[in-house]
Amino acid sequence: MLRQAQQHWLSRIILYMFKDVPKLVERCIQGEKKAWEEFIEHFSGLLYYSARERLKRNGIAFGEQDIEDIVQSVFLEILEKGRLKEIREREKVSSWLSIMAQTRALNYIRQKRERLLRGEEFYRIDNIRVDTQGHIEEGLLIKLEEIIEGFDEREKIVLKMNIIYGKTHKEIAGFMNISINTVSTIIARRKKVLKEKLKDF
Amino acid sequence: MDCLNEKVLSSYLDERLSEDERRRIDGHISKCNRCLDLLIVAYEAQAKSRKVSSLLKERVKKRLGVKQKKARPELKWLLGALFLFALSFIVKRFFMQFLVGAAILGFKWAMEGEGAKRAVMIFKGIEKKEKNFERKSPPPVSDINEDTTYGTK
Numbered sequence: 001m002l003r004q005a006q007q008h009w010l011s012r013i014i015l016y017m018f019k020d021v022p023k024l025v026e027r028c029i030q031g032e033k034k035a036w037e038e039f040i041e042h043f044s045g046l047l048y049y050s051a052r053e054r055l056k057r058n059g060i061a062f063g064e065q066d067i068e069d070i071v072q073s074v075f076l077e078i079l080e081k082g083r084l085k086e087i088r089e090r091e092k093v094s095s096w097l098s099i100m101a102q103t104r105a106l107n108y109i110r111q112k113r114e115r116l117l118r119g120e121e122f123y124r125i126d127n128i129r130v131d132t133q134g135h136i137e138e139g140l141l142i143k144l145e146e147i148i149e150g151f152d153e154r155e156k157i158v159l160k161m162n163i164i165y166g167k168t169h170k171e172i173a174g175f176m177n178i179s180i181n182t183v184s185t186i187i188a189r190r191k192k193v194l195k196e197k198l199k200d201f
Numbered sequence: 202m203d204c205l206n207e208k209v210l211s212s213y214l215d216e217r218l219s220e221d222e223r224r225r226i227d228g229h230i231s232k233c234n235r236c237l238d239l240l241i242v243a244y245e246a247q248a249k250s251r252k253v254s255s256l257l258k259e260r261v262k263k264r265l266g267v268k269q270k271k272a273r274p275e276l277k278w279l280l281g282a283l284f285l286f287a288l289s290f291i292v293k294r295f296f297m298q299f300l301v302g303a304a305i306l307g308f309k310w311a312m313e314g315e316g317a318k319r320a321v322m323i324f325k326g327i328e329k330k331e332k333n334f335e336r337k338s339p340p341p342v343s344d345i346n347e348d349t350t351y352g353t354k
Contacts, residue, residue, distance in 0.1 A: 036265065044257060044261065046247070049246045050246045053242050053246070071257065075261055076265060092211070092217070094247055095214040095243045095244075095247065096207060098243035099207045099210050099239050099243050153228045153231035154231070157227060157230060157231050174244075175214070175241070175244050177223070
């Protein structure tokens with residue numbers, strides 16, 4: 001009895017300390033103010049990182065105030081339009097929030113600059129700035145895109161993530177939900193072809 | 202090329218897709234750098250998202266009309282830690298359990314407290330200042346020319 005009570009209270013304390021996200025989302029949907037406060041506390045960092053990283057990677061100049069405005073507008077949209085109701089699996093809300101923050105960041109900058117840029121221009125592979133250790137030449141990136149064009153879809157993603165984004169085999173496996181062995185095999189096999197074709201670079 | 206919407210993209214990272222659906226998205230992101238890049242940042246954000254200033258959170262809450270928190274919300278963790286620490290000496294049977302509980306709450310207090318953040322900032326500031334005022338050793342005598350002057354004439 002005592003042990004059961006102990007376990008019950010321990011689980012309640014752990015839930016309170018480390019946030020039960022599905023429950024939190026549910027409380028937000030029901031319009032509980034305290035829950036919204038917790039929601040903002042919990043996800044501000046994620047939205048901040050996502051918006052900042054998106055603008056940085058696209059080589060867009062921005063200030064801290066811009067990021068704060070973006071984070072605010074995302075929370076405002078979720079609250080006013082009741083967008084949390086659209087989420088089917090409530091424990092998996094963070095990737096949706098991150099993608100939302102990124103797209104809103106680009107919309108915000110577009111509006112701020114008052115000029116229309118075509119979507120593809122923003123995301124052209126040579127426009128993307130990535131924090132890899134070495135600097136990759138733009139010409140090399142374009143050539144790389146040309147070479148991998150004929151590869152299998154999964155192989156393309158694996159190679160882009162490894163060469164352009166500098167991700168480890170483990171990270172790629174986690175991202176694509178495949179085994180590390182599969183990733184390693186693809187990289188080992190295809191890198192030989194790439195080396196051969198990129199000899200001049 | 203029609204890009205995938207936010208919900209479909211996020212479902213790729215959340216592993217709730219059938220093999221066919223996953224293959225369809227793989228097919229798209231292998232060609233579309235926009236969607237692949239959005240997904241990669243979202244993937245990284247889950248691990249790298251950092252703490253943001255309490256000022257930003259307060260401003261967001263204020264704008265959304267959400268009630269603001271008390272001035273020192275982290276104090277509850279400190280009080281809890283002290284309470285468990287005291288309890289560990291009173292109820293000796295569960296000494297270790299209470300002590301571990303006190304340590305967890307103490308850690309939580311240290312991580313959330315403005316005091317801890319301020320202390321880190323002060324240490325960093327001192328370190329920077331020390332570097333700026335570090336005395337440089339004088340140049341070797343062999344490097345001093347006849348024209349070199351020191352101080353005012």
